[in-house]
Amino acid sequence: MPIPHTDVMPEAEFDTLTVSRGGGLPPAADLLQPVDELPEFASEPDLVCRRVRDELMLDGNARLNLATFVTTWMEPQARELMAETAEKNLADRAEYPQITAMEERCVRMLARLWHAPRPEQVRGCSTTGSSEAAMLGGLALKRRWQERRRAQGKDTARPNIVMGANVQVCWKKFANYFEVEPRYVPMEPGRYHLTADTLTAYCDDNTIGVVTVLGSTFDGSYEPVADVCMALDGYQAATGTDIPVHVDGASGAMVAPFLDPGLMWDFQLERVASINTSGHKYGHVFPGLGWALWRDAEALPDDLVFEVDYLGGSSPSFTLNFSRPGAHVVAQYYSFLRYGFEGLRNLAAQSRATARALAARIQAVAPYELITDGSELPAFAFRLAPGTHGFTVFDVSHAMRARGWHLPAYGFPAPCQEVSVLRLVVRTGFTAELAGMFIADLTEVTRNLHTARPAIAPPLKPLVTA
Template structure:
């Protein structure tokens, strides 16, 4: 047996003569390898991955039906940016974001503008760029400096906003979450907003807890600031998860383009849009809110199509999968799927709340995501990182991690319920949590605390 870490010793078809080989890990091999051999090497290695259906850390879809898989294999070679070569795929992209604009109550959904993206992170980047460019244009027109723009958001914001501010030289102004204000709710917003504020980010489905930030209250606070100071600050709603939940499960909640101050909204299609990764969407309330100089125009079918993206070549297959789901499910189908996920989340959170060792931080009544912490005084022998490790050994990926900033000494554990987690599987999970908690409670001494890392997936 080779002990050289640069090579992987394999016998991929187990006992077939002549197939034992050393496969290089970090350099290109000198000779060709049979396709069956190459396939078997990788096929065997990925068996060491976790089971995706039991991954309750990720928001990303892990299941689609057989028809969707067939459509995927028929279209994974389509390049979304090549609208002249694939005009019907381009047209279907157009259908999708118009459907989403209508779902989010755009005043004129057929005449507004939007685009598909590689996940909601790119969509957030585009929303942030539109804010910065509009602010710069307004400042130049008024003969004012365009230095030191800032963007205001909760300290519980997703990391893509940190990247945006870093990459595009924007000051990141974080409003800390506290016990009294567990999310951005408009409280003390005037302390963070000034003439250099390009916008405020509101989150529909906070990554840490799954709760909605009250966009209507944030808008009201900005209305009051404008009345006092004249500052007109727009909102981008980061609805990576909630954008495809709220329209179906909380239709009366006002968070979207019904609020005039909301200029743009982004969502992740590969989360509760139910599509395989990676696809996102961003839509603007009206075309004038997206600066024209951010748009590139290409012709197709003798017409004109606007394009905007940070990526150029990108897959078109997921766009087709999104339209497949819009056709397949319709409004009622999406409502039923999302309601089923929320029912499972509420079932699980109720079981956690009744256990006695835990205190709920959220219950899954916004998006189907909830979090909990150890009950005060329950134990000094173990923490939630230890429980996460015990559950991982049984195949369940249930992350534990610290809350941000002012609550960083608080460790919570979180479950994301997606399409594919049945009530039966959920009951097995509750049993596993109960059994592993009982095991930890029986320990004679404390578990080690060194080397624990947050098992946290956005």
């Protein structure tokens, strides 16, 4: 029996849209149709594809985007696997058990990479990115605090969470969405992230946890997680209040294990209850994929985990969404198998070496001075030397954009609002040739700006970045 014809409209209805087949332009009237209204009729797929591609040409080149930490290059084999599994719903675990198995294997690999004392007891899941993973970590902190307070016969009305002013915006969203008071430890001149010496002044019995950042989006620096844990040990000894730590390792948790083996930041520290990372940053997967891991079942209360049984089988679920493609988990599994520990170390080392070399070259270009040098995350911030007149970092960013580079400029939050910087992120795929072209363009742009128009006013808000 022949398969019935399933076109949504008879082929003859498309005759007026076939002018593009010979390379001609569509009718002018068709070009003037509103772009924010659903068309009345279907169109030729090739024509629509060309229109979409033409519009996307106006976007920036992802490889020249030095603002983002997000992966912009993957091997062809990984791309193929993602294309082959894009239609598979990760939530439908009974139908696609092998993708679920791959997810569980990735969790175990990360648990061992992050020195979990008992990897088999670690609880973890994939997410759409570090923002979701961070919120899940925050929710677990809040629920543990609520349970502890109720067991003590105390109220749970005013939870707070302590973190540096440099945290990514997802933590501000968490505090807002889930009604937790954010307590930001402010920056100080020369200290642009959380340190152990001041944080306990912001803690009390209502503190659900302290967030530490392994790789600040502001300047690429690591926060001293071990020192923070030690300070909280002292705080518990003095007050009896036990405050857990969540490590936001969106970028650093996939860099430090390979390049900084002596750094204490992960589950080796008993106070670290949970860690999140982005598979789509230095995990070498296209966006969006994140991971959230908890030290053990005690760190993730059971009542936050739901059993889902209406897709043909029962499976646990702890996410803020439901349906999403399994392709990203498959790509992460491929990445882990493809590179192994040595390969991931080599990729991270190459990125860090490129970042440090770029930082050294930029420092030699007057009038720039470094805030960081790329020796932690493969990212660094730099600024104009005090006393520079005639142009600002915002002028530099604007001029580099005209040459195709996206080099972000932004101001730090109060009380360091007078500090404005440029930040450069090195990722896999940023070659030595690209680095050389970048330095050449930056040098020429800087030389031109010395005699250019008046400085551009800075934006009103600080950086928000992936």
